[in-house]
Amino acid sequence: MYANVIVDIEGMSAPGPLTYAVPEALQAAIAIGSYVQVPLGNRQVLGYVVELPPRYEGVARPLSALLHPEPVVNRALLEFAAWMSRRYHASLAETLRCIVPEGLATRLRTLVSLTAVADPEAAAASLARRSASLAALVRLLAARGPIDTRALREQWPGKDLAAALTRLRARGWLKEERRLQSRPVRAREVIAYQATLPAEALAAAAADRERRAPAQARALRLFLEHPQPLPQREAVRLGAPAEALRTLAREGILQAERVTVRRTPWRGSGSSPTAPPPLTQAQTEAIAAIRETLAAGQHDTVLLHGVTASGKTEVYLHAIETVLDQGREAIVLLPEISLTAQVVEVFRGRFGEGVALLHSRLSAGERYDEWQRIRGGEARVVVGPRSALFAPCRRPGLIIMDEEHEPSYKQENSPRYHARQAALERARAEDAVLLLGSATPSVESYTLARQGEYRLVSMPERIPGRTLPTVRVVDLRAGGSIGTPAILSPELREAIADRLQRGEQTILFLNRRGFASFLLCRDCGYTARCPHCSVSLTLHAADRSLRCHHCNHRRPAPATCPQCQGDRLRPFGLGTERVEAEVQACFPTARLLRMDRDTTAAKDAHVRLYRAFRSKEAEILIGTQMVAKGLDFPGVTLVGVVAADAGLNVPDFRAAERTFQLLTQVAGRAGRGDRPGEVLIQTFNPEHYAIVAASQHDFEAFYAREVDFRRELGYPPFGALVNLLATDVDPAAAEARAGRAA
Numbered sequence: 221m222y223a224n225v226i227v228d229i230e231g232m233s234a235p236g237p238l239t240y241a242v243p244e245a246l247q248a249a250i251a252i253g254s255y256v257q258v259p260l261g262n263r264q265v266l267g268y269v270v271e272l273p274p275r276y277e278g279v280a281r282p283l284s285a286l287l288h289p290e291p292v293v294n295r296a297l298l299e300f301a302a303w304m305s306r307r308y309h310a311s312l313a314e315t316l317r318c319i320v321p322e323g324l325a326t327r328l329r330t331l332v333s334l335t336a337v338a339d340p341e342a343a344a345a346s347l348a349r350r351s352a353s354l355a356a357l358v359r360l361l362a363a364r365g366p367i368d369t370r371a372l373r374e375q376w377p378g379k380d381l382a383a384a385l386t387r388l389r390a391r392g393w394l395k396e397e398r399r400l401q402s403r404p405v406r407a408r409e410v411i412a413y414q415a416t417l418p419a420e421a422l423a424a425a426a427a428d429r430e431r432r433a434p435a436q437a438r439a440l441r442l443f444l445e446h447p448q449p450l451p452q453r454e455a456v457r458l459g460a461p462a463e464a465l466r467t468l469a470r471e472g473i474l475q476a477e478r479v480t481v482r483r484t485p486w487r488g489s490g491s492s493p494t495a496p497p498p499l500t501q502a503q504t505e506a507i508a509a510i511r512e513t514l515a516a517g518q519h520d521t522v523l524l525h526g527v528t529a530s531g532k533t534e535v536y537l538h539a540i541e542t543v544l545d546q547g548r549e550a551i552v553l554l555p556e557i558s559l560t561a562q563v564v565e566v567f568r569g570r571f572g573e574g575v576a577l578l579h580s581r582l583s584a585g586e587r588y589d590e591w592q593r594i595r596g597g598e599a600r601v602v603v604g605p606r607s608a609l610f611a612p613c614r615r616p617g618l619i620i621m622d623e624e625h626e627p628s629y630k631q632e633n634s635p636r637y638h639a640r641q642a643a644l645e646r647a648r649a650e651d652a653v654l655l656l657g658s659a660t661p662s663v664e665s666y667t668l669a670r671q672g673e674y675r676l677v678s679m680p681e682r683i684p685g686r687t688l689p690t691v692r693v694v695d696l697r698a699g700g701s702i703g704t705p706a707i708l709s710p711e712l713r714e715a716i717a718d719r720l721q722r723g724e725q726t727i728l729f730l731n732r733r734g735f736a737s738f739l740l741c742r743d744c745g746y747t748a749r750c751p752h753c754s755v756s757l758t759l760h761a762a763d764r765s766l767r768c769h770h771c772n773h774r775r776p777a778p779a780t781c782p783q784c785q786g787d788r789l790r791p792f793g794l795g796t797e798r799v800e801a802e803v804q805a806c807f808p809t810a811r812l813l814r815m816d817r818d819t820t821a822a823k824d825a826h827v828r829l830y831r832a833f834r835s836k837e838a839e840i841l842i843g844t845q846m847v848a849k850g851l852d853f854p855g856v857t858l859v860g861v862v863a864a865d866a867g868l869n870v871p872d873f874r875a876a877e878r879t880f881q882l883l884t885q886v887a888g889r890a891g892r893g894d895r896p897g898e899v900l901i902q903t904f905n906p907e908h909y910a911i912v913a914a915s916q917h918d919f920e921a922f923y924a925r926e927v928d929f930r931r932e933l934g935y936p937p938f939g940a941l942v943n944l945l946a947t948d949v950d951p952a953a954a955e956a957r958a959g960r961a962a
Contacts, residue, residue, distance in 0.1 A: 314634055576590045711900060
């Protein structure tokens with residue numbers, strides 16, 4: 221018996237599977253999708269079994285070990301990974317890493333360090349003239365010693381670590397060591413207690429201890445209410461002291477045992493059962509159309525085009541109920557992790573413990589437990605961002621992609637997949653229905669729907685009692701520059717003051733984090749730039765640092781100009797931190813929250829911010845695009861767009877579409893309760909068709925202008941574009957390679 225194995229070595233792309241002989245002791249357990257350890261040259265590496273051929277004509281070395289008792293990837297997902305490998309020009313090992321959760325199985329760690337370089341600083345200096353990033357790598361290796369390549373990738377500011385290590389290896393400066401790391405995550409076991417006496421005897425024992433041992437009496441009454449094994453931590457939380465539990469166990473009244481418990485990622489989110497609300501006519505018709513598609517039992521794609529607050533989530537819930545009744549599973553994709561708290565509360569209220577959550581902010585243990593629940597069929601509804609598409613569902617019948625237009629569904633690192641295209645392929649392979657939902661569908665999806673490739677279902681009105689907000693466009697050309705201290709126009713300041721007086725909430729939107737876009741010397745024109753990406757560094761006021769939002773390079777902001785030593789360094793441009801400071805200065809008693817990548821970096825920070833604002837712990841929420849995507853705050857009656865032009869001048873053919881979508885989506889956060897909403901859009905370009913259409917809630921008008929522009933220039937959906945990226949530690953070599961490709 222033989223096994224064809226895709227070896228998993230970061231930075232190395234094998235041309236195809238390698239064949240190994242399967243030892244007799246492993247033949248009964250090995251299967252397609254098994255995770256194994258195999259020899260390669262003079263070292264041991266890891267890999268995935270993709271085929272079990274009965275014969276092999278060459279000489280095959282024996283497979284070393286089976287690292288997990290069950291296959292870590294099923295056949296359907298293996299075929300999906302192979303499709304992604306072909307489609308996105310990535311190695312099969314890379315695409316399989318998307319599917320197998322980190323921490324599930326043994327990993328091969330590669331530790332790198334410098335060889336005996338006499339003077340690392342001199343070596344770095346010799347490289348600095350040609351490649352600052354390579355010099356930075358030498359200094360980092362000299363300072364850190366042996367370091368895991370994954371940790372190195374996070375700390376080194378360059379872009380192509382594999383190429384940089386190759387350059388050091390060629391000079392004889394690199395020492396490499398590979399170590400197998402045992403599976404760090406296993407099922408979690410805790411001590412639990414269970415009563416050994418029948419209920420009557422337990423009640424008598426509690427009564428007997430009421431006076432002489434009241435703590436033990438409380439514990440015994442607790443086990444009258446909980447006959448099943450109760451984890452010690454839970455018993456203590458419910459009022460039974462740990463010492464009382466141990467005493468009762470020694471006396472034989474309670475029995476202590478180790479039980480497996482699930483690590484929960486819910487963080488206290490409510491899960492009380494909720495009844496479906498009455499449906500609108502539009503919801504009823506949309507649900508009927510989707511159920512008809514699901515009943516066919518074959519692959520199809522539906523585009524649900526519904527205005528903000530039209531009730532698309534309720535349509536999703538009914539569609540999921542239908543597919544669960546068919547004995548299949550559902551995957552729900554969201555554009556942002558920040559949306560999971562709200563969606564999980566709604567979905568758990570309808571489907572209880574049958575909902576699983578998958579995203580990168582979970583701990584390795586939480587991901588492991590959720591992955592096991594999905595694979596075992598215990599959880600049949602999976603919620604998460606684009607990575608949830610790879611959930612190990614047995615028979616997915618429905619894939620929902622909420623806010624399908626969002627660019628966050630595109631992964632920037634290899635494999636550079638777009639979740640919409642990948643979801644389309646998985647749905648096709650699984651004979652499942654793909655349901656795309658949006659108030660502002662992408663031009664590509666809407667064109668395919670109009671051409672009949674997708675089934676178009678429309679919900680043109682908000683649910684009763686929620687009217688679309690009124691929109692006012694504030695022309696900033698009449699009031700000076702947005703670079704002046706008056707970031708908020710008089711109209712917007714007046715509207716905020718009015719909401720504060722009425723006890724209502726406000727959202728202020730600016731799609732740029734930080735305090736200022738850049739720091740400029742008024743004497744010599746110096747601008748601080750990233751040494752690796754050649755882009756201006758953003759000023760962050762909280763720690764007075766300059767940061768690159770591409771590679772995360774950071775350094776302290778200088779007090780004087782490094783170029784001319786002048787003291788007239790001034791911040792220019794806007795960021796959410798600066799808006800926050802301005803609003804606090806204008807309204808010193810108002811309670812503010814800020815939601816951007818800086819404030820949500822910590823685990824569960826987005827959940828805490830969402831709940832704090834929803835429970836009205838703050839009157840004003842300031843944020844980037846995170847606040848524009850699907851969040852439901854009934855208390856918000858005002859949305860202010862600080863700088864609507866921010867994305868219009870980006871060198872991207874989708875700039876107008878992205879601006880229209882963001883403005884429409886953030887406007888949709890207003891008036892979702894029982895009070896009407898208002899939106900103020902500050903702009904220097906009030907005549908632009910994207911801003912005009914967004915202010916009028918007119919998707920069709922925007923689409924008509926945009927699709928003509930795309931057709932004329934051959935942009936998608938009338939043509940295809942590919943972005944070729946040339947990387948090298950030597951800038952001249954990268955430029956030459958790019959020139960040859962062009």
